[in-house]
Amino acid sequence: MDELDSAIVAHLQADARLTNRELARRLGVAPSTALERVRLLRERGVIRGYHADIDLAALNRPVEAFVACRVRPLSRAVIDNFKAALNSLPEVLASYVCAGDDDFILHVAVPDLERLHEFLIDRLSERREVLGFRSSIIFESTRKPVFAELPS
């Protein structure tokens, strides 16, 4: 990870569909150089993939929330089972296994509040391992690209 790699990562994070030619031009290197660097970054797993960023409202899911759950017993089997069950639900965008007040944090997106309530009551509360949960409706969200390494 030298400066050239960091610059590539920064550019592709901002726009994953940059042509290799344009990327090379911005970096001030030959297209073949940029191409090879990007190939290596993918191979090393630094670049994990490329994803389109979709407007959730356009997919009829304008309501987002975090749902933090307490789960017991907190065994490997229960965690994996719970995680798999949740990720198969269409309402769930992402799930996080955590240490702290909450064992799981779910990021969900639904068409409306009624559907959120339904999810909490019918999907989450139903599960025996769920001791309790707490929801936070998201009003605004800001995601930032991770431009550079933090100094160590």
Added chain:
Amino acid sequence: MDELDSAIVAHLQADARLTNRELARRLGVAPSTALERVRLLRERGVIRGYHADIDLAALNRPVEAFVACRVRPLSRAVIDNFKAALNSLPEVLASYVCAGDDDFILHVAVPDLERLHEFLIDRLSERREVLGFRSSIIFESTRKPVFAELPS
């Protein structure tokens, strides 16, 4: 948003660098058709952009956490000011303005636990509008593509 649009969104969410040719092949339409559809989806804001998914550990930031904050007074001015200040910090990946027990939820990534502590003490606690906060260290995270619309 007909089925063709949904399929395009699904494919580009999974791999934003699909060639238009391959996309068209998978959809069973002509390349020019796919190209025009994608153009319209971007124009309508359904596709907001394309981003490379980067391994945070490779950028020297293997430790992730959610930090949920209570902020007072919860006025527009304080919210906007707090939000702007946080988003300018390199540790912060994303920030969410919420309703619920927490007013703000921050997604942070740092090189190690020491740096997390430092962030909490020096950056967050320092601020007068912060009444309190609660951190959850993330052990595992799973992000899912949003494949289809939920039925209304």
Added chain:
DNA sequence: CGTGAAAAATACTCGCT
């Protein structure tokens, strides 16, 4: 490692249905 140039693949345009 990086380069430049050639070959292969792809994007994009446009007249037509």
Added chain:
DNA sequence: AGCGAGTATTTTTCACG
């Protein structure tokens, strides 16, 4: 809207510094 053929760009390979 969707299509297909033609043209312009781009990607990708590779022999060389």
